[in-house]
Amino acid sequence: MADPADGVRSALARVIDPEIRRPITELGMVDAVSVDAAGRASVGIKLTIVGCPAADTIERDVREAVAAAPGVASVDLTISVMTPAERAALTERLRGARGRTNPFTPDSLTRVYAVTSGKGGVGKSTVTANLAVALAQRGLRVGVVDADVYGFSIPGILGLVHDGITQQPTRVDDMILPPVAFGVKTISIGMFLDPARGQGASTAVAWRGPMLHRTISQFLTDVYFGDLDMLLLDLPPGTGDVAISVGQLLPGADVIVVTTPQPAAADVAVRSGVVAKQTGQNVFGVIENMAGLPQPDGTVLELFGSGGGAEAAARLSEATEHDVPLLASVPLSVALRQGGDAGEPIVVADPADPAAVAISSVADRIAARPRGLAGRSLNPRPR
Known part of the structure; x- marks a missing residue:
C-alpha cells in the first residue's frame, strides 16, 4: 500500500509560491509531513519572512492540496518562518551560479525590449503595460521594469496602486521579489517610496545621473524575476541618462519606439x-x-494628424541601415484611457477594442520570435 505521506508530498509539489512562481517543495518551504492511521495529515510550512504577503494564499493552497491527497481525512497545518541560514540558502538556490549579477546579458535566453519615445505624453507606458499583459496572456513569462524613474506610472496602469499607496515588493535578505499583476512581474521606483512619510504614487523623484544608473542596475541585479521569456523596460522619454544606462547595462536589447501620428x-x-x-x-x-479616432458614421477623426509612425519607421530604417517596420497603429480609444486609470489594461478589460487588437497584434509578432540558442554560450559544466 502506498504511503499517504508520499501522496501529500506529491500534492505539495503542485503548490506554487505566488511571488517566486516555483513549487514550495523546491524552495525548501516544506518542513515535515506525516499522516497518522486516522488520516490526519500534519504538515509544516516555512514562510520566507515574517509578515510574508503571500502567507494567506500559501496556507489556503496548501490546505486544499493536502485535503485532496489520497488517504487524508483532516489537515493539521503548522506555519513557521525560515531561519537566516535557510533564507540565505534559498536566495543562493534561486540565483544559482550567477550570484548577485545582471542575468539579462546578451547570452541570456530572455528577450529584452526597451520601449522608448522621443517625447512624453505619447502613451509609451500604456503601450508597455498592455503589451506585457498581452504577452503573458499568450503563456509567456513576462517581467516589466518601470525605468521611467521621474514619471513612473506602470504600477497604476497594472492595478498595483490602491488608495494612493503602491504595492511594495517582498524583500528576502538582499533579494527583492516583485509584485505580480495580470501574470506580469513588475518593479518600479514607486514601490520603494515610504507611504508613512507621505510618499505615495504622486511623489516626485529628483535624482541625477549616478543615482539613476545605480537604480536601474539594482533593478536588474537585486530583483528576482526568475526565468523570463520577455523583459520589457518602460524608459523615460528622450535620450538622457536612463537611455544611456540601459544601453550600457542591456546591450543586447531590442528597442521599440512609440510615437504619435504627428510629424513633429x-x-x-x-x-x-x-x-x-x-x-x-x-x-x-x-x-x-x-x-x-473612429466615428459613428464610419469616418476617422485624425486629431494628431497621420503618417508619423510610417515616417519614423522609414527614417529609422535609413539611419540604422536595416528594416525597421511599423509594428502597429493604435487608434485613439476611450476604453484604453479608462483601463489605464482603473488599473485594468484594455487587453484584459475589452480585448475586442481596436486599440487592444492593435497591441495584441504586436504581442503576436513578438511571441513568434523566441530567442534561440544559436551563437550563444551554453556554459557547460562537468557533473
Whole structure:
C-alpha cells in the first residue's frame, strides 16, 4: 500500500509560491509531513519572512492540496518562518551560479525590449503595460521594469496602486521579489517610496545621473524575476541618462519606439531610436499610438494628424541601415484611457477594442520570435 505521506508530498509539489512562481517543495518551504492511521495529515510550512504577503494564499493552497491527497481525512497545518541560514540558502538556490549579477546579458535566453519615445505624453507606458499583459496572456513569462524613474506610472496602469499607496515588493535578505499583476512581474521606483512619510504614487523623484544608473542596475541585479521569456523596460522619454544606462547595462536589447501620428512627434522619436543604435541596441520597430479616432458614421477623426509612425519607421530604417517596420497603429480609444486609470489594461478589460487588437497584434509578432540558442554560450559544466 502506498504511503499517504508520499501522496501529500506529491500534492505539495503542485503548490506554487505566488511571488517566486516555483513549487514550495523546491524552495525548501516544506518542513515535515506525516499522516497518522486516522488520516490526519500534519504538515509544516516555512514562510520566507515574517509578515510574508503571500502567507494567506500559501496556507489556503496548501490546505486544499493536502485535503485532496489520497488517504487524508483532516489537515493539521503548522506555519513557521525560515531561519537566516535557510533564507540565505534559498536566495543562493534561486540565483544559482550567477550570484548577485545582471542575468539579462546578451547570452541570456530572455528577450529584452526597451520601449522608448522621443517625447512624453505619447502613451509609451500604456503601450508597455498592455503589451506585457498581452504577452503573458499568450503563456509567456513576462517581467516589466518601470525605468521611467521621474514619471513612473506602470504600477497604476497594472492595478498595483490602491488608495494612493503602491504595492511594495517582498524583500528576502538582499533579494527583492516583485509584485505580480495580470501574470506580469513588475518593479518600479514607486514601490520603494515610504507611504508613512507621505510618499505615495504622486511623489516626485529628483535624482541625477549616478543615482539613476545605480537604480536601474539594482533593478536588474537585486530583483528576482526568475526565468523570463520577455523583459520589457518602460524608459523615460528622450535620450538622457536612463537611455544611456540601459544601453550600457542591456546591450543586447531590442528597442521599440512609440510615437504619435504627428510629424513633429515622429521627428523627435527618431532621435531616441538613433541613440539606441549608437549604444549597440537593435531598433526592432515603431508603434504609432493615438492614431485616428473612429466615428459613428464610419469616418476617422485624425486629431494628431497621420503618417508619423510610417515616417519614423522609414527614417529609422535609413539611419540604422536595416528594416525597421511599423509594428502597429493604435487608434485613439476611450476604453484604453479608462483601463489605464482603473488599473485594468484594455487587453484584459475589452480585448475586442481596436486599440487592444492593435497591441495584441504586436504581442503576436513578438511571441513568434523566441530567442534561440544559436551563437550563444551554453556554459557547460562537468557533473
